[in-house]
Amino acid sequence: xxxxxxxxxxxxxxxxxxxxxxxxxxxxxxxxxxxxxxxxxxxxxxxxxxxxxxxxxxxxxxxxxxxxxxxxxxxxxxxxxxxxxxxxxxxxxxxxxxxxxxxxxxxxxxxxxxxxxxxxxxxxxxxxxxxxxxxxxxxxxxxxxxxxxxxxxxxxxxxxxxxxxxxxxxxxxxxxxxxxxxxxxxxxxxxxxxxxxxxxxxxxxxxxxxxxxxxxxxxxxxxxxxxxxxxxxxxxxxxxxxxxxxxxxxxxxxxx
Amino acid sequence: xxxxxxxxxxxxxxxxxxxxxxxxxxxxxxxxxxxxxxxxxxxxxxxxxxxxxxxxxxxxxxxxxxxxxxxxxxxxxxxxxxxxxxxxxxxxxxxxxxxxxxxxxxxxxxxxxxxxxxxxxxxxxxxxxxxxxxxxxxxxxxxxxxxxxxxxxxxxxxxxxxxxxxxxxxxxxxxxxxxxxxxxxxxxxxxxxxxxxxxxxxxxxxxxxxxxxxxxxxxxxxxxxxxxxxxxxxxxxxxxxxxxxxxxxxxxxxxxxxxxxxxxxxxxxxxxxxxxxxxxxxxxxxxxxxxxxxxxxxxxxxxxxxxxxxxxxxxxxxxxxxxxxxxxxxxxxxxxxxxxxxxxxxxx
Numbered sequence: 007x008x009x010x011x012x013x014x015x016x017x018x019x020x021x022x023x024x025x026x027x028x029x030x031x032x033x034x035x036x037x038x039x040x041x042x043x044x045x046x047x048x049x050x051x052x053x054x055x056x057x058x059x060x061x062x063x064x065x066x067x068x069x070x071x072x073x074x075x076x077x078x079x080x081x082x083x084x085x086x087x088x089x090x091x092x093x094x095x096x097x098x099x100x101x102x103x104x105x106x107x108x109x110x111x112x113x114x115x116x117x118x119x120x121x122x123x124x125x126x127x128x129x130x131x132x133x134x135x136x137x138x139x140x141x142x143x144x145x146x147x148x149x150x151x152x153x154x155x156x157x158x159x160x161x162x163x164x165x166x167x168x169x170x171x172x173x174x175x176x177x178x179x180x181x182x183x184x185x186x187x188x189x190x191x192x193x194x195x196x197x198x199x200x201x202x203x204x205x206x207x208x209x210x211x212x213x214x215x216x217x218x219x220x221x222x223x224x225x226x227x228x229x230x231x232x233x234x235x236x237x238x239x240x241x242x243x244x245x246x247x248x249x250x251x252x253x254x255x256x257x258x259x260x261x262x
Numbered sequence: 263x264x265x266x267x268x269x270x271x272x273x274x275x276x277x278x279x280x281x282x283x284x285x286x287x288x289x290x291x292x293x294x295x296x297x298x299x300x301x302x303x304x305x306x307x308x309x310x311x312x313x314x315x316x317x318x319x320x321x322x323x324x325x326x327x328x329x330x331x332x333x334x335x336x337x338x339x340x341x342x343x344x345x346x347x348x349x350x351x352x353x354x355x356x357x358x359x360x361x362x363x364x365x366x367x368x369x370x371x372x373x374x375x376x377x378x379x380x381x382x383x384x385x386x387x388x389x390x391x392x393x394x395x396x397x398x399x400x401x402x403x404x405x406x407x408x409x410x411x412x413x414x415x416x417x418x419x420x421x422x423x424x425x426x427x428x429x430x431x432x433x434x435x436x437x438x439x440x441x442x443x444x445x446x447x448x449x450x451x452x453x454x455x456x457x458x459x460x461x462x463x464x465x466x467x468x469x470x471x472x473x474x475x476x477x478x479x480x481x482x483x484x485x486x487x488x489x490x491x492x493x494x495x496x497x498x499x500x501x502x503x504x505x506x507x508x509x510x511x512x513x514x515x516x517x518x519x520x521x522x523x524x525x526x527x528x529x530x531x532x533x534x535x536x537x538x539x540x541x542x543x544x545x546x547x548x549x550x551x552x553x554x555x556x557x558x559x560x561x562x563x564x565x566x567x568x569x570x571x572x573x574x575x576x577x578x579x580x581x582x583x584x585x586x587x588x589x590x591x592x593x594x595x596x597x598x599x600x601x602x603x604x605x606x607x608x609x610x
Binding site: 056057058079080081082083084085089090092096098099100101105108109110112113115117118119121122123125129132133136158174178 | 471474475477478479480481482483485486488489490492493494495496497498499500501507511601
C-alpha cells in the first residue's frame, strides 16, 4: 500500500475518453514522472485528482485511508495533503508574491471573520505562523522569490512564476506535490536549478508526481516513469524500460 | 530593485521592471503613504473631522457632508463584494432598504430603541445576503450581476406593494429621532451636528471593520477568489462559504447605512431604493479604485459632492459628472486609487 493508490480511474468528456481504467500506485517518498504525447490525459489526471474535474469512475485512496479522494470537494483536497501547480501558470496576478504563497497555507488556518473583526490573538498568531511558513518555503529557491516578495505576481518572470506556484503549493504542507510541466519556459540553467529544488523538496518528505516533456530532465529526476497514451497507461517502470518500450516509441513517433 | 543582478546571467530572467511608484500608479502610492501616516497625523486628521460641525455653519453644507458619509458606508460595503471578492452586485440598494425599513418599522410600530434596531437590521441584512449568496454561487460574472439586479428589484417591489408592512409608496413617516443615554439623561440626536457625529462613528466603524477583515485570512481568501476562483478552490478556499460570507458582510454594512438613513430622513419610501440608487453606489468604488479603501472614500466625495458643487450649472451638472466619469474610464480605468491591474499591460 503506497501513499496514493488509484484504481480504475475513468474520465470521459462526452464521447472522448480522457482517462480509461487508469491504475497507479505511488510509493511514499518517490519522484514519479508521467509522460505521454499531447492530449494523452496527463493534465486531466491531475485535474481529476485535485477535484477540478469530477471523475466518472474509480477510487483514489490517500495514505492507506479508506476515504475515496474523488468524493471530496475541490477545496478539501489540499487539506488532505495533495497540492498542485498548473501547466498554464496561474498565480494570483494582482496579489503580491508573499500573499500568493499565504493563500497556499489557507487550508492550515482556521480563523474566521469574527476573530478578524475583534482582532483576537489567535488570528494574529495564525497569520504570523502563515507568514513565517511562506518565508520558509521561499528560501527553497534562494533569493529569487524572497527579493520579490512584495511585488505583484504579474511582474514576475516566467521562471519565477513557476517557482511561485511550487512555493504556493508547498505552503500547504502537502504529502503529495503534483507538478504540471514545471520546466516549461525555463532555460537549461534554470531547469538544472529546478532539478535540485525538486530533489530538495523531495528530501523533506514530500512525494512528487511530475508531468514533463523534457526527457533528459525526467531521466535525472525520476526513479520511475509512467507513460500514457489516449488516456491509458501503456507502460510503467524505470527510465530505460519506458524510453525503449515499443509502444512508447509508437505513441510518439507512430508505427512504421 | 533597479540594479541588474549578475547571477541572472546564468540563472536567467529576473524581471526588474520599473520602480514601485510607476508600477502602482501615483495615487495608489500616495494612498500607501497616507496609510503609513504617523499616529499623530491620524489623530490630527480625526480632530479636523470631529471639529467640522463647529467650522461649518451652513445646514446645507452639513447635509451634503452627512450624505457623503452615508455613501461612504454604503460604498465600503459594496467594495467588499466588488473590490475584494470580485463579484458584481447591482442590487446593493436592497440591503440599504432592508436596514432602513427594519429601523423604521421597529421604531415606529414597536417603539424599539434605535440602537437595537441597528443590529436587528444588520442581522436581517446578513440573512438576505446569505439568501442571495447561496443559490447564486455557481453563477459567474454577468449571470451573477443579472441575479443581483433582479434581487434589488424584488426588494423594491416588495417594499412598494406590501401595504400592511411598509405602507407601500406612501412610505413610513415620522420616524422618531434616536436618543443617546437613558431616562433624564437622554440626549436626542436631531440636529445636523448630532447626526454628523452619528454617521461619522459609523464611517469609522466601517473603515476599521473593512481594514481588519481585508488584512485577515478571510480577506486574503476573498482576493484569491477575485483573481482566479478555480485556483482558489484548488488552494483550499471554500468558494461557497467565502462568497456567502462576502455577501453577508457587505449586506450588514449596507443595512447599517440604511438604519441611519431612516432616522436621518425621518421618512422612508421605496423611491429611495430604486435601481438608480444601486448604480450610484456602484460608481463610487469604481471611480475610487476597486478594492481600495481610501479610493472609496474619495469616490464618495466626488460622486456625492461634485453634483452639489456644480448645482449652479443646474441641468448641466449631471452632464459634467457624466463627462467626468467617461474621461475617468478612458484615462484611469483602474480608478483614482486603484492599483494598475495586470490586464492593462496589453492595452493596444
